[in-house]
Amino acid sequence: ADGRLTRGATVPSIPANYNGSNTGTHIELSPDAKFLYVSNRGHDSIGVFSVNQESGALTLLEHEPSRGSAPHDFDIDPNGDVLIAVNRKSSTLAVFRRAVDGSLSPLGDVVPTRADPTTVLITYPK
Numbered sequence: 001a002d003g004r005l006t007r008g009a010t011v012p013s014i015p016a017n018y019n020g021s022n023t024g025t026h027i028e029l030s031p032d033a034k035f036l037y038v039s040n041r042g043h044d045s046i047g048v049f050s051v052n053q054e055s056g057a058l059t060l061l062e063h064e065p066s067r068g069s070a071p072h073d074f075d076i077d078p079n080g081d082v083l084i085a086v087n088r089k090s091s092t093l094a095v096f097r098r099a100v101d102g103s104l105s106p107l108g109d110v111v112p113t114r115a116d117p118t119t120v121l122i123t124y125p126k
Contacts, residue, residue, distance in 0.1 A: 011058045013038045013047040026073050031080040035061075035102035039071040039085070046071060046085060048102055064104040067094035075120040082107065086117045093120070 014022050022042030029036055029051070036058060038047040044066050049058040068087025076083050076098065083096045083104060093111040096104040 008056055008058075011049070011060065014040050014043045014045075015063060018043055025071075028074065028076055030076060030098070030102065031078060035098075037074065037076070037083065037104075039066070039074060041070040041072065041088070044069055044071065044087075046074065046083070046096070046104060048104060050102060061102055062104070064096065067106060067110050068092040072118050073120050075122045077122045078124065082122075084120050084122060086113065086120045088117060091115050091117060093117070 013024055020042050022040050024038050024040060026039045027036060034051055034053065036049040036051055040047055043063065045063040046066055047063055048061045050061055051058060066085050066087055068090035070087055070089035071085045072088035074083055074085035081098055083098055085094045085096070087094065091113050093113050095107045097107045098104060
């Protein structure tokens with residue numbers, strides 16, 4: 001209520017059986033704040049968590065393959081329907097449909113982009 005942050009539990013963003021190296025570069029809440037998404041560079045996935053609306057606790061729902069190598073950034077459209085991820089090492093954009101339950105499913109083909117892409121921003125004309 002006063003705006004202060006309180007540290008919660010640490011929650012891994014990769015599967016427990018994954019033994020490779022991994023770093024994350026981006027996290028984002030869905031527009032309705034019910035789901036949290038995180039990039040996993042190394043595991044090459046987008047981690048999807050549900051957010052408890054009372055406690056803020058996170059529950060892992062899935063790891064969706066990023067459809068490329070080293071997902072660096074992603075953005076969710078303002079309506080919450082689509083997530084677009086940029087894969088830095090493979091220089092590709094991948095589009096995912098967001099379901100009501102927060103899960104992601106691939107939408108269309110992966111799109112090549114310029115070398116070493118780092119940012120995705122979805123905007124709509126006003």
